[in-house]
Amino acid sequence: MTYPASSLGVGGRSTFRDSQLTADPLVPTGDPLNWGVVSTGNIARTVTKELALLPDAGLHAVSSRSAESAQAFASEFGFTKSYVGHRQLLADDDVDIVYVAAPHGQHYSIVHDALTAGKHVLCEKAFTIDALEAAELVRLAGMNRVFLMEALWTRFLPSFQRALQIVHSGDLGTPHWARADLGFPAPRTTPLGRIWDPHAGGGALLDLGVYTLTWPVSVFGLPETVTAVGQLSAEGVDQQCDLQLSYKDAFAHATCSLVARCGATATIAAEDGRLDVFEGGNHPRTLVLTDSNGDVRAERFQPAGRGYTYELREVMDCVRAGKLESDLMPLAETQAVMSIFDEVRRQLGVHYPTTAERAE
DSSP states (O other): OOOOGGGSSGGGSOOOOGGGGTOOTTSOOSSOEEEEEEOOSHHHHHHHHHHTTOTTEEEEEEEESSHHHHHHHHHHHTOSEEEESHHHHHTOTTOOEEEEOSOHHHHHHHHHHHHHTTOEEEEESSOOSSHHHHHHHHHHHHHHTOOEEEEOGGGGSHHHHHHHHHHHHTTTOSEEEEEEEEEOOOOSSTTGGGGGOGGGTOSHIIIIIHHHHHHHHHHHOSOSEEEEEEEEOTTSSEEEEEEEEEOSSOEEEEEEESSSOOOOOEEEEETTEEEEEOSOTTSOSEEEEEETTOOEEEEEOOOSTTTTHHHHHHHHHHHHTTOSSOSSSOHHHHHHHHHHHHHHHHHHTOOOOOHHHHHO
């Protein structure tokens, strides 16, 4: 399957932003905007703690399937209101932005409802179950003139933006090879039990492959071909997989696993040097640069909070500016990556229930 590079930024590669290297996301940039958080799981807790660091982010409402869970979450973090079910939250006129932190299998229906209600949306990665769902949500966001973005927090970190700046500057020469890996032994019990559930969009690819794929796609653009190998779990989801991405003058590997503790590393190799992230490839703190003489230097970064603050600031700045998408995480790229994932699952033999089947 061929993926046209023209759907990304200049030259088919992801854009970077110089100001992202020095911007302080904790400095308010306008009047407060009220957030509504859908779900009270682990990632919702993590991101809400980061939201609380932004002085112009109002913690207005939270929803859960359980009234007790929603009330406890609201009390813990200081939300003004709690609701049972996302539809009650979406009916609240004071909610400006909705953060969707539910499992992948629920993203489409919740985001669909939010966009229809005229709410701006930040949706956790992976964006949807498949490319068809992603395309419909992008269409709906455009029709309703509201902001929509996939919450791939890595893309907004100063360290990642700096890595792109270095690679695209040509200081290392032309890049020809990339590799990224991420993995951990995932338990089958709550709260990570959903990662093995086909109905929830389980598997390594949607949970972790988003991170490993973002390195080669950001450097080279969309691949000409993708070849996947992997193993399926007893539940029928991919427990680990390796993607080989082919380009005209480059190739890359993106590996993810739910059964092995991978290194969480990334490497970009070019003619005159190499950039390495030796740990925390999805949230790099140190970039290691090696030139053609073998000389090594390191650049270190200390994010604000745990690092989610940068994507949250991006959403608020875009909404205030009247933008419908972020140039650092464009919707065309989100859709293209979902298409790649569709092809990978086809090659591996992974099948997810349809939207209607998941709703039953």
